[in-house]
Amino acid sequence: MNDEKRVSVSFRVTPHFKRLLEAAAKLENRSQTNMLETLVFAYGKNIGLEDATKNMQVQGEKIND
Structure with missing residues (x-):
């Protein structure tokens, strides 16, 4: 991991998925x-x-790991 700025991601999952996670x-x-x-x-x-x-771009920013 590098020092990239963190962004929020929000999504809904099933209760089963949440328990497994x-x-x-x-x-x-x-x-x-x-x-x-x-x-x-x-x-x-x-x-x-x-x-x-x-080399892909999402919302004008390069995707890096």
């Missing part, structure tokens, strides 16, 4: 946010998404 985060001794970041970054790396997003 809470359990996974607790098992890994992570916050729920860190658990989601870890899972999404690992998924992106696994399918090669990191390389594809290097």
